[in-house]
Amino acid sequence: MQVPAPFEYERATSVEHAIGLLERLGSSARLVAGGHSLLPMMKLRLANFEYLVDINDLRDELGYIRIEPHEIRIGALTRHRELLESDALAAAFPIFRDAEKVIADPVVRNWGTLGGSLCQADPSEDLSAVCTTLDGSCVIRGSGGERVVPMTEFHRGPYETAVGDDEILTEIRFPVRPGGGSAFEKVERRAGDWAVVSAGAAVWLDGDTGGTVADARVGLAAVGPNTTALPAVTAALAGREPSEELYDEAGRIAARDCSPDTDMRGSEEYKRHLAGELTTRALRRSVERARQGRG
Amino acid sequence: MQVTMIVNGDEVTREIEARLLLVHFLRDVLGLTGTHWGCDTSNCGTCVVWIDGRPVKSCTVLAAMAGGHEVSTVESLARGGELDPVQRGFMECHGLQCGFCTPGMMMTARALLNENPDPSPDEIREAISGQICRCTGYATIVRSVRWAAAYEAGDQAAADAVAEPEPGSIAEPVAGGAQ
Numbered sequence: 001m002q003v004p005a006p007f008e009y010e011r012a013t014s015v016e017h018a019i020g021l022l023e024r025l026g027s028s029a030r031l032v033a034g035g036h037s038l039l040p041m042m043k044l045r046l047a048n049f050e051y052l053v054d055i056n057d058l059r060d061e062l063g064y065i066r067i068e069p070h071e072i073r074i075g076a077l078t079r080h081r082e083l084l085e086s087d088a089l090a091a092a093f094p095i096f097r098d099a100e101k102v103i104a105d106p107v108v109r110n111w112g113t114l115g116g117s118l119c120q121a122d123p124s125e126d127l128s129a130v131c132t133t134l135d136g137s138c139v140i141r142g143s144g145g146e147r148v149v150p151m152t153e154f155h156r157g158p159y160e161t162a163v164g165d166d167e168i169l170t171e172i173r174f175p176v177r178p179g180g181g182s183a184f185e186k187v188e189r190r191a192g193d194w195a196v197v198s199a200g201a202a203v204w205l206d207g208d209t210g211g212t213v214a215d216a217r218v219g220l221a222a223v224g225p226n227t228t229a230l231p232a233v234t235a236a237l238a239g240r241e242p243s244e245e246l247y248d249e250a251g252r253i254a255a256r257d258c259s260p261d262t263d264m265r266g267s268e269e270y271k272r273h274l275a276g277e278l279t280t281r282a283l284r285r286s287v288e289r290a291r292q293g294r295g
Numbered sequence: 296m297q298v299t300m301i302v303n304g305d306e307v308t309r310e311i312e313a314r315l316l317l318v319h320f321l322r323d324v325l326g327l328t329g330t331h332w333g334c335d336t337s338n339c340g341t342c343v344v345w346i347d348g349r350p351v352k353s354c355t356v357l358a359a360m361a362g363g364h365e366v367s368t369v370e371s372l373a374r375g376g377e378l379d380p381v382q383r384g385f386m387e388c389h390g391l392q393c394g395f396c397t398p399g400m401m402m403t404a405r406a407l408l409n410e411n412p413d414p415s416p417d418e419i420r421e422a423i424s425g426q427i428c429r430c431t432g433y434a435t436i437v438r439s440v441r442w443a444a445a446y447e448a449g450d451q452a453a454a455d456a457v458a459e460p461e462p463g464s465i466a467e468p469v470a471g472g473a474q
Contacts, residue, residue, distance in 0.1 A: 002335045003314050003319070004314045008313060032357075035357065035360065052357075054357075081349075105425025106403075106424065106425060107340060107352055107403060107426070108337060108425055111352075
């Protein structure tokens with residue numbers, strides 16, 4: 001039987017209450033939402049905490065998807081299933097539904113949360129790549145108020161985030177721009193596994209029916225210490241006409257600029273190949289969707 | 296610490312260690328051993344129970360986190376001595392071999408049919424994709440769920456056809472299967 005080491009359990013009744021508990025308990029405490037990443041690590045003694053603060057009762061405060069004209073805001077306690085099922089979110093950012101279909105399995109998706117996925121800061125985690133691709137911003141709250149950190153600065157390293165010991169991630173914000181399309185591609189060893197490599201892409205085209213690329217972003221997971229945004233891809237695509245040659249060029253840049261390690265999921269060479277191919281496919285589908293006016 | 300939850304319709308209160316997992320609370324504290332405990336890593340899915348009507352893997356949920364919620368286990372499926380159609384389906388279509396994954400499979404299947412009374416084989420496979428049958432009996436599990444769906448729809452002929460496919464037919468087409 002694998003069980004975590006002993007700890008004390010507290011249940012937060014509000015965000016303010018959670019922050020108060022974290023301030024009092026310090027680095028010996030950790031928030032638990034779905035727990036589907038944290039509890040397995042605690043069972044294996046890869047993580048040990050004296051206190052767990054359960055925030056599942058904060059659904060009213062932190063469980064929401066708010067679609068606004070220029071911004072989408074998602075509460076940190078929104079569960080994977082809700083992200084998968086939201087038609088409004090899929091219309092704006094189809095990359096979310098693409099990714100959620102291949103994150104873990106339906107039963108795990110019933111319980112795991114967006115905020116938990118990001119705060120786990122696993123370099124192979126697909127939603128982190130999605131949020132990086134969409135240029136998300138993380139709202140972090142402490143007793144002194146809120147601060148907003150871009151996804152590119154949110155992950156400090158594997159399993160390390162910008163969230164302080166006495167702070168809580170409350171919301172992720174995504175800018176909404178016209179002419180956009182997005183998509184997610186993943187290769188995994190079996191259904192529900194971590195990615196061997198996954199790639200998200202988002203493009204924004206000039207003009208109503210799509211002319212040149214106004215902006216494009218690619219985020220990769222499992223090919224470096226963090227999910228990786230690739231500024232060189234963005235620079236290479238800006239102002240260009242979408243074409244197969246352009247997608248291939250972006251794929252070559254992605255394969256070159258990522259930093260995968262050889263491990264049990266595959267060799268470095270294989271992962272670079274996947275990073276390139278998945279970037280190409282994700283960009284192709286993103287452009288198709290942008291041209292169809294589908295987010 | 297003290298935890299109170301509704302389990303299969305009854306309120307239970309127990310003094311527990313905070314680190315006790317829901318699967319062990321159900322099995323060891325309440326004696327509800329129908330819920331099985333398998334891989335311990337939220338992969339195999341044999342520990343699936345419902346919290347507030349949604350399937351979850353109870354080896355990765357603290358019993359404390361279920362406090363104040365409604366938990367349903369495989370013991371809740373049969374009512375008044377009557378098996379649930381999902382349980383009958385597993386009997387009719389040989390949906391269990393060793394039986395180890397069966398409780399979790401049936402809880403997921405019941406939840407699926409509650410949402411989608413007529414799921415396609417692909418939808419059934421998607422629903423159980425987080426659960427492992429080491430006997431590799433997925434084809435009969437899928438048939439069992441289809442049987443339950445047909446039975447609940449009052450279509451006994453369709454249920455019979457799922458249970459006893461015509462000789463030579465393949466009730467559950469499998470790509471690349473034996474010719």
